Amino acid sequence: MKAVYNNILRAVSKGKKLLAVLIDPDKFKLSNIKGFIEKVNQSTATHIFVGGSTVDDNATDHLVAEIRVHTKLPVILFPGDVSQITEKADGLLFLSLISGRNPDYLIEKQVKAVSKLRHIELEVIPTGYILIENGKETAVQRVTDTLPVPRNHVQKIVDTAKAGELLGMRLIYLEAGSGALHPITSEIINLVKKELQIPLIVGGGIRSKKYLDAAYKAGADLVVIGNAFENDESFFEELT
Numbered sequence: 001m002k003a004v005y006n007n008i009l010r011a012v013s014k015g016k017k018l019l020a021v022l023i024d025p026d027k028f029k030l031s032n033i034k035g036f037i038e039k040v041n042q043s044t045a046t047h048i049f050v051g052g053s054t055v056d057d058n059a060t061d062h063l064v065a066e067i068r069v070h071t072k073l074p075v076i077l078f079p080g081d082v083s084q085i086t087e088k089a090d091g092l093l094f095l096s097l098i099s100g101r102n103p104d105y106l107i108e109k110q111v112k113a114v115s116k117l118r119h120i121e122l123e124v125i126p127t128g129y130i131l132i133e134n135g136k137e138t139a140v141q142r143v144t145d146t147l148p149v150p151r152n153h154v155q156k157i158v159d160t161a162k163a164g165e166l167l168g169m170r171l172i173y174l175e176a177g178s179g180a181l182h183p184i185t186s187e188i189i190n191l192v193k194k195e196l197q198i199p200l201i202v203g204g205g206i207r208s209k210k211y212l213d214a215a216y217k218a219g220a221d222l223v224v225i226g227n228a229f230e231n232d233e234s235f236f237e238e239l240t
Contacts, residue, residue: 004074004091004123005170008222011046012199017216019239021045022078022203022226023067024052024178025059030066036233037070043239049224050089051078053139053178061086077122078224080143082113087120093171098164099130099157100146127171127201128164132157132184134205138177148177154188161192161200172196176204179227183211186218193219209238 011018021040028036040048048071050064060077065088067075077092079085085092094113097105117124131140131148141148149157161172174192176184183205193200202215203224215223228235 002123004076005125007074008171008199012221017220018046018222019044019212020047020049020076020201020203020222020224021229022049022051022224023063024226024230025050025055025063025084026052027230028063030062033063033066034070036229037067039233039236040073041071043236045073045239047222048073048075049078049093049226050075051080051084053080053143055080055084057083060084061088064088076125080140082109082116085113085116085120085122087122089122091123091125092117093127093129093173094124095127095129095173096164096169097131097140097144097146098128098167098169099132099149099160100144102144102146105144105146125171126169127173128161128167128169129173129175130157130160130164131175131177132188132204134176134183135181136177136179138180138204140175140177151182151185151188154191157188158191158195162195165196165198169198171199171201173201173203173224178204180205183215186214189215189218189220193221208235212239 074090077089133148199221201222202220207228
């Protein structure tokens with residue numbers, strides 16, 4: 001049963017806007033999870049994403065197990081590497097960095113993941129991942145050794161997203177990167193959304209409800225926020 005993806009589709013068909021809180025295993029202590037997740041539960045968040053560009057072995061497994069103790073929200077892996085895959089989550093964004101040209105992140109990491117995925121029960125959701133320039137170098141850029149698409153190359157971004165859909169991706173993820181100086185523009189979100197028949201995820205640089213609402217208004221179906229909550233948990237108060 002593909003409950004995670006089907007629930008996203010159902011929400012999108014009803015016009016419901018979704019919000020994922022991104023938790024990086026390298027930035028959270030297990031001892032702090034209970035209080036943090038309590039705030040997530042009281043907010044408008046609909047999903048919890050777990051992952052990071054560089055994460056210690058087993059850190060994701062332990063973190064997901066602790067998160068599951070404190071919430072009924074779906075926990076979805078947003079992995080930077082095969083080592084971050086754990087069957088304790090509800091689903092996995094099976095990412096292909098379609099904006100880059102490093103074969104390791106287009107297909108090689110995915111091939112390596114198969115031997116692990118073959119033996120566990122985990123909903124796998126093929127996701128086209130597009131990194132967009134935001135004003136500074138991001139961890140994704142450093143780790144993957146790929147360049148983001150310039151934010152003024154709007155048609156290239158739109159065409160890349162559509163190519164991902166035509167290749168069979170089930171989701172498209174527009175990413176400005178962790179700690180982005182500038183979120184993805186409303187123009188980009190709007191034009192990409194008009195081309196797609198699949199749900200659109202947007203993340204990076206969203207630090208206020210103003211930016212969040214702008215992303216939704218432009219056409220984002222699911223918005224991902226990470227750093228804003230990590231740096232200032234009072235942001236949750238705007239989303240209750």
